[in-house]
Structure formats: C-alpha cells, structure tokens
Amino acid sequence: MTVSQPIYRIENLVHRYNSDPVLAVDRLDIEPASIMGLVGPNGSGKSTLLKLMAFIFRPTQGRILFDGKSALPFDSSVRFLVTLLTQDPYLMKRTVFKNIAYGLKVRGNRENWTRPVHDALAMVGLDPDIFAHRQWDQLSGGEAQRVALAARLVLKPRVLLLDEPTASVDAASSELIRAASLRARSEWGTTLVIASHDREWLYDVCDEVIHLFKGTPTGAGRSNMVFGPWVPEENGLYSKLIGDGIRFTVSAPPNADATAFIDPAVIRILNSGEASTAENITFVDGTVIRIASEKQSGNLFADVRAGSLTLVVRVDESHLAAMTLHRGWPVTLAYRPDSIRWL
Amino acid sequence: MDFILAGFIEAIRLLFSGDDQTWSAVGATLKASSGSMAASLTIGVPLGFALGYFQFPAKRQLRLLVDTALALPTVFIGLVVYAFISNRGPLGEMGLLFTLTGIAIGQTILALPVVIALSATAVESMDRHLRALLISLGASRRQLLFSSLWEVRYGVLAAGLTAYGRVMTEVGISMMVGGNIKWHTRTITTAIALETGKGMFSTGIALGLVLIAIAFGVNVCLSFLRKK
Numbered sequence: 035m036t037v038s039q040p041i042y043r044i045e046n047l048v049h050r051y052n053s054d055p056v057l058a059v060d061r062l063d064i065e066p067a068s069i070m071g072l073v074g075p076n077g078s079g080k081s082t083l084l085k086l087m088a089f090i091f092r093p094t095q096g097r098i099l100f101d102g103k104s105a106l107p108f109d110s111s112v113r114f115l116v117t118l119l120t121q122d123p124y125l126m127k128r129t130v131f132k133n134i135a136y137g138l139k140v141r142g143n144r145e146n147w148t149r150p151v152h153d154a155l156a157m158v159g160l161d162p163d164i165f166a167h168r169q170w171d172q173l174s175g176g177e178a179q180r181v182a183l184a185a186r187l188v189l190k191p192r193v194l195l196l197d198e199p200t201a202s203v204d205a206a207s208s209e210l211i212r213a214a215s216l217r218a219r220s221e222w223g224t225t226l227v228i229a230s231h232d233r234e235w236l237y238d239v240c241d242e243v244i245h246l247f248k249g250t251p252t253g254a255g256r257s258n259m260v261f262g263p264w265v266p267e268e269n270g271l272y273s274k275l276i277g278d279g280i281r282f283t284v285s286a287p288p289n290a291d292a293t294a295f296i297d298p299a300v301i302r303i304l305n306s307g308e309a310s311t312a313e314n315i316t317f318v319d320g321t322v323i324r325i326a327s328e329k330q331s332g333n334l335f336a337d338v339r340a341g342s343l344t345l346v347v348r349v350d351e352s353h354l355a356a357m358t359l360h361r362g363w364p365v366t367l368a369y370r371p372d373s374i375r376w377l
Numbered sequence: 378m379d380f381i382l383a384g385f386i387e388a389i390r391l392l393f394s395g396d397d398q399t400w401s402a403v404g405a406t407l408k409a410s411s412g413s414m415a416a417s418l419t420i421g422v423p424l425g426f427a428l429g430y431f432q433f434p435a436k437r438q439l440r441l442l443v444d445t446a447l448a449l450p451t452v453f454i455g456l457v458v459y460a461f462i463s464n465r466g467p468l469g470e471m472g473l474l475f476t477l478t479g480i481a482i483g484q485t486i487l488a489l490p491v492v493i494a495l496s497a498t499a500v501e502s503m504d505r506h507l508r509a510l511l512i513s514l515g516a517s518r519r520q521l522l523f524s525s526l527w528e529v530r531y532g533v534l535a536a537g538l539t540a541y542g543r544v545m546t547e548v549g550i551s552m553m554v555g556g557n558i559k560w561h562t563r564t565i566t567t568a569i570a571l572e573t574g575k576g577m578f579s580t581g582i583a584l585g586l587v588l589i590a591i592a593f594g595v596n597v598c599l600s601f602l603r604k605k
Contacts, residue, residue: 090512108518118513124506127528136524137514185514195513 047096071236074246080229088118123182154188176207262291277341306364384582413484425496446490451549483550488540499532
C-alpha cells in the first residue's frame with residue numbers, strides 16, 4: 035500500500051516582519067487535491083502563510099517542502115505550479131486579455147492564447163467577447179476580482195492559494211468564485227488553500243478548516259472565538275456585553291483582553307427558557323440562524339445568534355429528538371464557563 | 378505692445394519661410410537635446426529603477442544627493458563641463474569645446490538627476506501587490522524586473538518629458554560650452570539671448586514660439602504613443 039505524500043509539508047516555520055514574529059507553525063501537512071481553509075482574525079498570519087506557501091518570499095526560519103522537496107522563491111520546481119490570488123487583486127496596466135495571458139507568456143507558451151484565455155473568462159462567468167479587450171481600469175471591483183482569478187485558472191495550477199477571495203464581491207460573484215475553485219479541483223486535481231473571514235463559505239467549500247490565532251494554528255474544524263475586553267462580575271466570573279442587556283460570561287481570563295476559545299461540543303442547546311439552576315452552568319439566549327452538517331464528519335452544527343455574537347454549537351442526535359430546531363427558532367445555550375480555553 | 382504682436386507674426390514667417398538661420402538653430406537644438414536625452418534615459422532609467430526598487434545601505438543618502446542635483450544651476454554645469462573639455466582640462470584633447478557634443482554632455486548632466494529621481498519616484502509608488510502578482514504568476518527574476526519597469530512606463534515617460542523640458546529650455550550650458558557660434562552651435566535659446574541683447578525682441582519672441590511649437594510636437598507624439 036502506498037501512502038500519498040503531502041503536497042505541502044511545513045516544518046518549524048517562523049516568520050518575522052522586522053523583528054516582530056507574525057507566524058510560527060511547527061508542522062502542517064496539506065494533502066494533494068484537498069481544499070484547506072484558514073480562518074482567524076485580522077493579523078493572525080493567514081496572508082503571510084499564503085505568501086510563504088506561494089514562495090513569494092522566504093521564511094525567516096524553517097522550511098516548506100513542496101512534493102517532498104524543500105523549495106524557495108523562484109525555484110523551477112514550484113514557479114509554474116503554485117499561484118496565489120491576493121486579497122486586493124492587482125491587475126497590470128494592460129487589457130484583460132493580456133492580464134490573463136501573462137502567466138502563459140512567462141511560461142514560454144507560444145500557442146494561440148485566445149482559447150485558454152476565453153475559457154478562463156467563461157469559467158469565472160465573464161463573457162470573453164465583452165471583457166477580453168477591456169482595459170484594466172474599465173472593470174468593477176467584482177469583475178476585477180474574477181479577472182484576477184481567471185489569470186490564475188488559465189494556468190491550471192497544481193496549487194491555488196486564495197486570500198479572502200470573496201471579501202469585496204457580491205453574493206453572485208462569491209458563488210461564481212466558489213464554483214470556479216471547486217471546478218479547478220475536480221477537473222485538474224488542484225489543491226486549494228483558502229483564507230477567509232467568511233466561515234460559512236469556508237465550511238461549505240473546504241475539506242478541513244484550520245484556525246490561526248496570533249500566527250499559530252490553534253485547532254481545526256468549527257470553533258468559537260470571543261474577543262475581550264472582559265470585565266469582572268461579583269461572583270468571580272468575567273463577562274462581555276454582547277447586546278442589549280445580554281452578557282457572555284466566562285471564567286477568569288489570563289488578562290482583560292484575552293481571547294476565549296469555545297469548543298462547539300461543550301455548548302448545549304436547549305429550548306428557549308429551559309435554563310436550570312444547575313451550578314457552574316451559564317446560559318445565554320439566542321436565535322438559530324443556520325443548521326449545517328460538517329462535510330467530513332457528518333456532524334450537525336447550529337449557528338446561533340446571541341446579541342452581536344454568532345456561536346457555533348454542535349447538535350447531537352439526543353438534542354434533536356427532544357426539541358424542534360430550525361432557522362429563526364429561539365433557543366437557550368448552556369455551557370460551563372470553566373470549559374473555555376484561553377488563547 | 379506692438380513688438381509682441383510683431384513677434385507672433387515674425388514667428389509664423391520664420392517657420393514657414395524656411396529661414397536658414399532659424400532652421401539651423403532648430404537643428405542644433407534638436408541634435409544636442411536628442412543626444413543628451415538618449416544618454417540620460419539610457420543611464421538614468423536603470424539607475425532610477427534600481428534606486429526606487431532595491432533596498433541597500435546608503436539608499437536614503439543617495440536619494441538625497443540625486444534630489445539635490447535636481448537644483449543644479451545650468452551655468453554651474455556649463456562651467457564644470459567647460460573646465461573639463463577646455464584645452465587645459467583633462468578631456469581637452471578630445472576637442473569637444475564649442476561643439477554640439479559638448480553641449481549634449483552638459484545637458485546629459487542636467488537631465489540625469491531628473492530622470493533618476495522621477496523614475497525612482499514612479500517605481501516607489503508602484504503598487505505593493507505587483508511583486509506578489511508577478512511572482513505568483515510564475516515570473517523569473519528577470520521577468521519580474523522588466524514587467525515591473527513596464528508597469529511604471531507612464532511614470533518613466535513623465536520623467537523623460539520633464540527632463541526634455543529642462544534640456545530644451547536651458548541657456549547656460551549651450552552658451553558656455555557651445556559658445557553660440559552661428560550655423561554651428563547656436564541653439565534656439567542662445568539665439569533668443571543674442572537677439573534680445575541686440576534689441577530684436579520680435580525675433581526673440583518668434584524663436585521662443587518655435588521652441589514651444591517643438592515641445593508641443595514632442596508631447597503630441599508621446600501622448601499618441603501612450604494611447605497605443
């Protein structure tokens with residue numbers, strides 16, 4: 035039996051800007067033809083990790099193995115195989131056609147570029163007859179983002195790295211980007227790594243989602259992060275105001291601005307008003323806004339809006355038997371403040 | 378005021394009557410300025426690109442030096458070039474004094490800081506995402522450099538035009554190094570100085586208008602190229 039080699043293996047990676055550490059990843063493997071998501075707040079190191087994986091610059095320490103071999107920027111072993119779509123897509127000062135054909139040109143591809151460029155434009159939902167000869171500054175933000183994606187798709191890359199691909203586009207463009215990305219994997223076996231704030235989009239698309247926090251992977255799968263500041267209460271607990279009179283209560287944080295990490299499995303979902311007087315249990319009221327099953331595990335999760343927070347709760351079958359659960363349904367969430375981890 | 382109106386009429390007459398002296402000055406101006414622009418762009422654009430693109434020790438000090446050189450007075454450049462190419466100077470044997478080549482050398486020194494500084498500024502203002510884009514699309518180091526330069530082509534074009542404006546309109550270098558020799562090194566600007574000294578204002582204005590017409594023609598050509 036052969037074991038497939040990861041397309042990426044990241045080992046003891048540390049990256050600093052000036053002397054400030056921004057990323058520290060001890061070990062991360064990414065399987066070929068998989069779709070991996072990266073979530074995390076601003077400044078968590080997602081974009082830096084993607085740029086390092088795109089071999090745009092070298093890491094301060096550690097190494098990135100591609101197909102089992104250590105690789106660096108401009109190495110011929112990676113130059114034509116990996117491509118990155120950055121958060122703010124930049125188009126060169128030339129026509130859409132020339133922007134998309136640029137990658138083919140640097141590969142020394144002398145064939146007629148019309149067909150692949152038109153196919154790539156069609157793949158992102160832009161009519162080649164209308165858009166191919168437009169100048170770079172004659173596009174809307176969503177169109178520019180899709181042209182930038184087409185410039186990557188035309189290369190049929192082995193690895194496509196996407197940094198916030200849906201951040202500045204409307205729902206229709208977001209769906210087109212999603213469909214084009216998935217098609218890249220199904221048609222060419224492309225490995226995708228996608229960083230996004232849009233957790234639901236990621237959970238829908240990705241095989242696995244990694245959480246980054248302050249430059250370090252903190253876990254995988256669905257989870258909740260609640261940011262400080264926390265204020266002390268009379269009972270020794272701390273809380274944060276998350277809405278009109280609604281508080282989210284936690285155990286004593288290591289500092290007032292610490293980030294709480296809550297496993298969806300430790301939150302129990304109850305019918306609204308079903309709060310008990312059990313000790314060490316805290317309750318918060320909310321409304322179900324979404325129910326989804328996880329792609330790989332098949333586990334069922336509910337997104338519950340409580341004040342300004344959206345908490346992901348794992349729903350086990352015993353819950354389902356005892357209650358009705360659908361979108362818009364009021365519920366009460368119960369958890370032990372001491373089950374919260376601090377980051 | 379009559380002499381100003383007379384100047385306009387004289388300008389049209391000089392340009393369209395094929396006046397030999399005027400066209401000799403136009404020819405001398407174009408030859409010297411073309412030579413100096415070719416040299417300053419060939420040397421200045423790569424240097425400006427390097428100054429704006431790369432990080433290296435003493436970059437700030439070098440930038441300060443180039444920016445200071447933007448204010449070099451033309452008479453001072455003329456004086457230094459004169460000292461170097463006069464018979465007693467280190468390059469005296471080359472026989473460059475009172476030649477158009479001598480003027481072109483002086484004008485190159487005048488244009489070079491403009492080309493370097495403005496090209497460097499254009500490169501510095503290049504979008505920070507361009508590098509990531511080009512590398513992620515598979516560009517080699519060489520392709521990265523040339524594609525980056527192509528992206529700032531309008532900034533470099535503006536640098537060239539600004540330098541051309543300085544070169545075309547300078548008097549000090551042409552007068553000191555060229556010597557304002559009729560039919561030989563008399564340029565439009567030195568001719569204007571001479572005619573004004575003789576009290577021939579209308580001829581001076583006419584030559585000034587010729588100069589502006591040439592500058593306009595060059596700009597029209599470049600703007601056509603830019604559209605393409």
